[in-house]
Amino acid sequence: MGLRRVIVRLRVRRYFCDRKSCSHKTFAFAFRKGCTYGTVLVDVEAGRVVDVLPDRTSETFAAWLAEHLGAEIICRDRASAYTKAVKEAAPDALEVADRWHLLQNLSAAVEKTCHQHRDCLRKRAEEETVTEVPDVAPMLLPSAELPRTQIIERTRHRYEDIHHLLEKRWTISAIARRLNLDRKTVRRFRDTDLDELLASARDRRPSGVLGPFKAYLNARFTEAQGQVSGTRLSLEIQARGYRGSRQVVRKHLAALRAGTAEPVRADIPSPRKITSWIVRPRETLTKRQDERLLQVRLACPDITWACDLARAFADLVRHQRGHLLLEWIRQAEQDAPKPMKGFAGFLRQDLDAVTAGLTLPWSSGVVEGHVNRVKTLKRAMYGRASFELLRTRILTQP
Incomplete structure (x- = not known):
């Protein structure tokens, strides 16, 4: 009865909705492994959660709006399902993009x-x-070859698996479920060349403390025809900002003499x-x-x-x-x-919702605190409760 009085009192107030993805790692009501979504409705004036919906479909949200008439302003994220629901069930409400x-x-x-x-x-x-x-002429090193690191091999195998399933006419969602990936990841591997994906994986490898100075060391090594000490080069690059040990420099010189040094990668952000x-x-x-x-x-x-x-x-x-x-x-x-x-x-x-978002003071910032509380409750109840019990705990104010 108390909850009903709250809803009745909030009929003419402004409702804010926000969507948060529910992964199997952090959200208890992820009904199956993958991505499941829930909707949190918050009254901005009272700062209280009004209701929690088990999904983010337009049908569910439209049904809720039809039962709770009088919403004047609805601030939302960019999910198209919310827009469709508002136009169907609350056409007079003003939409505000967060x-x-x-x-x-x-x-x-x-x-x-x-x-x-x-x-x-x-x-x-x-x-x-x-x-x-x-x-000083730069050292001529062999053409760059991708090292057989774990991330590069994983990228290569993932690309092959995704395109193999695409050739069988699998959908993006089906591939994501089969390989336990996000749909955005599947689309990126579908739309991006393998060379670009491998280059991105290579660039994520840390260059180390010596990375920015390898080009200088290689040039000095070539100039001296290999007859240069690690101690001397350490002092030279220390003047240029190097803060590592001399042993690292000596190991790099040894790799240069043995011909096993990796080609220098450009230091780019x-x-x-x-x-x-x-x-x-x-x-x-x-x-x-x-x-x-x-x-x-x-x-x-x-x-x-x-x-x-x-x-x-x-x-x-x-x-x-x-x-x-x-x-x-x-x-x-x-x-x-x-x-x-x-x-x-x-x-x-x-356009209308975005213009309102850039004009009016409303935003879904008030939702974020409630979302953090929801995450805490989900972690505490993971695998031990139904959605109805979770919803009851969320609506029960501390």
Whole structure:
């Protein structure tokens, strides 16, 4: 009876919904191994959970809205199921796209752009490495071969398994369940060349403390025709910022003499790191980070254009300038990199809700605290309770 009075009292209030993925690792009501979704409904004015739905389908949410009339504002993430439910069951409600999810989608588009243009960054880094030691010819090492590391072999086998199932006309969801992968991972392996996937796996290998100095050591080794001591080279690179031990330098020289040294890989920042520099407010970057981002911009015009667009959109979000959104979309759709064009097209499809999100003060930030509490309850009840008991515990305020 108490819960019913709460719902009746909240009929004319504003409801916020947020979606959180439920994996078999952390969420108790993942009914089967894979990804299952639940919906948390929160009253923003009271800061209380209104209800918990067992899935994120439009039918379930529409049925809930039909039973609880009077919602004025519904703030949501970018899930299309919620949009469909609102249009069916609460057409007069104002939809507001959550700003955090908009920035998350923007970051994904920028990171994908950086992935696609890593060759530009690698080429510039290699050119700078060659000119770092003047009047010394770089050491001619054999062509780079991918080491047989665990991550590279796993990438190769995963690519073969996914494409083998695709040839049998398996769906993305079926492959994800069979191989215990996320559907986004399956799509990435479907749409990306094997060479690019292997290069990305290779770049995730740590270069070590000696990595940035190997090009200099190789050049000095060639200049001296191998007749140079590790102690002397250690002192030289220490003046350049090396903080490791001399033993590491001696091991690298021994590998050079034996002809077993790996080719020097260009020291370039990862796409995720570049994305963090771009999306963060510029005043929060250190001088070093600002300089490295400048080098990235000089290396690739497409990343530069994506950076400018991302910073302009982040400015719209932070200062709630929704009236400029349509102009931003038009600029992005003209000659921006493909991932940024896709993001702009996604915004156009949801233009009213996104404009409201960049204009009104509402957001789903109030949901996050409740989500953390839900996760705690799920971990405590994992494998020991039904969804109904979990829902009751969530709705029971501490």
